[in-house]
Amino acid sequence: MxxxxxxxxxxxxxxxxxxxxxxxxxxxxxxxxxxxxxxxxxHKSTQIAIEAVRNHRMVTSFGCSAEVLRLFEEAQEKxxxxxxxxxxxxxxxxxxxxxxxxxxxxxxxxxxxxxxxxxxxxxxxxxxxxxxxxxxxxxxxxxxxxxxxxxxxxxxxxxxxxxxDRQTMTPRSSQVDHLSEKTTLQRRIQGRIEIKKVDFAYPSRPQCLVLREFNLEVKAGTSVGLVGRSGCGKSTVVGLIQRFYDVDRGVVRIDGVDVRELDIIWYRGFTALVSQEPVIFSGSVRDNIAFGKPEATENEIVEAAKAANAHEFISSLKDGYGTDCGERGIQLSGGQKQRIAIARAIIRNPTILLLDEATSALDVQSERAVQEALDRIMVGRTTVVVAHRMNTIKGLDSIAFVGEGRVVEQGTYAQLMNKKGPFYNLATLQK
Ligand SMILES: Nc1ncnc2c1ncn2[C@@H]1O[C@H](COP(=O)(O)OP(=O)(O)OP(=O)(O)O)[C@@H](O)[C@H]1O
Ligand SMILES: [Mg+2]
The missing domain is CATH 1.20.58 (Methane Monooxygenase Hydroxylase; Chain G, domain 1)
Known part of the structure; x- marks a missing residue:
């Protein structure tokens, strides 16, 4: 046109x-x-960011967000x-x-x-x-x-x-300023855990109560085992102790103080978690252990690895402690990852030690060796052990059998076996 x-x-x-x-x-x-x-x-900075988000529980649990941010910033230079x-x-x-x-x-x-x-x-x-x-x-x-x-x-x-724009559901604490003075004076926590009449549902499934009227008390420096069917809420209890979520009803107290009133970062500094799926970051074995204590010396790292029965296999790797674990620890076996995760927890010298199926991926021999190491480091610490295998929990101060969202029975191994209740049934099933 x-x-x-x-x-x-x-x-x-x-x-x-x-x-x-x-x-x-x-x-x-x-x-x-x-x-x-x-x-x-x-790519590198993206990987750090993805891992930090994917493993945010481990990052918050070890209070390492500042360290991760620093690594991220470094990786941004390229x-x-x-x-x-x-x-x-x-x-x-x-x-x-x-x-x-x-x-x-x-x-x-x-x-x-x-x-x-x-x-x-x-x-x-x-x-x-x-x-x-x-x-x-x-x-x-x-x-x-x-x-x-x-x-x-x-x-x-x-x-x-x-x-x-998202707001955290577990604010640091409304009284941090007021508490920080008190808490720094107090320096360390004793480690007494009280879970009182707790009802809890995950925010993503509010209608499905995972815990109802849940009660548990762990005296400072003692150990308690949580056993029960898969999905009964054991890991949830461990999560509540570290305040990954706030309870819907009832209260979780540490040394008699509501965990919601504690400065959460300060409090988590006294806890160490070995989670059900061991989390390994890309980086060397040394970095992965030092994640529990960024300022750790080489000697402390080796000592922690020895205590976790990991030193031997680490030394046999091509580059020893400098060996790259690969993305998400892909170059390590499940049992090796677990032992590194245990070493990471040990190096923190925590007051409250949370072991969620910490030895489940180990063969019987390694499990015994790691168990001995754990028994040694449990002394003087409040320890919550989630385990399915009886020999992992036999020696604990107390065992709580969890069912239908509450503690059904509690006592020492011998007491529960004599009672011939649900725990007895579970234990005899395994024999
Ligand atoms: N993030 C989540 N969001 C919603 N529901 C969840 C979440 N995590 C766990 N659940 C549900 O809560 C219940 C308890 O889970 P939990 O992980 O505490 O069980 P568990 O006793 O540790 O089991 P297992 O022995 O298999 O580790 C399960 O029914 C599970 O489906
Ligand atoms: Mg679990």
């Missing part, structure tokens, strides 16, 4: 169009290359250069793209003006051709691509703000 109105002008305009198309593709290639480089450089390059490329391309359009428009008007001046076409024809060929086609195309980008961008930004 443009050709029909003013064919000469239309031909010139069509001839310069490919330059914008070529530039558009060049811009795409340069930007995608730059963003590829950036993504590669960001992608800085490609990020700058990418920003420059994007900036120049975004600036040059409209510039090129305006230049072609200027050419169109200059040539159109010349034709109008020489009387070959009217001024109206210049505008008609211009609007037909440039404005309508290009603007529609641009508007189309912009709206989808805008929509994508709006959704992405909304998702980010949703995360940023």
């Amino acid at each position: 443009g050709l029909a109105v003013a064919w000469k002008l239309a031909l010139v305009m069509i001839a310069v169009q490919p330059s914008t198309v070529v530039f558009h593709y060049l811009k795409k290639i340069v930007l995608s290359n730059a963003s590829h480089d950036l993504a590669r450089a960001q 992608p800085l250069k490609p990020a700058r390059r990418m920003a420059w490329a994007a900036g120049v391309a975004t600036g040059f793209s409209p510039c090129l359009s305006f230049l072609t428009w200027a050419l169109d008007f200059w040539y159109g003006g010349k034709l109008a001046q020489s009387g070959q076409i009217s001024a109206g024809d210049v505008f008609k051709t211009f609007f037909i060929l440039v404005s309508t086609g290009k603007l529609i195309a641009e508007a189309g691509s912009m709206t989808s980008d805008l929509a994508k961008g709006t959704n992405a930004v909304a998702a980010i703000f949703e995360v940023l």
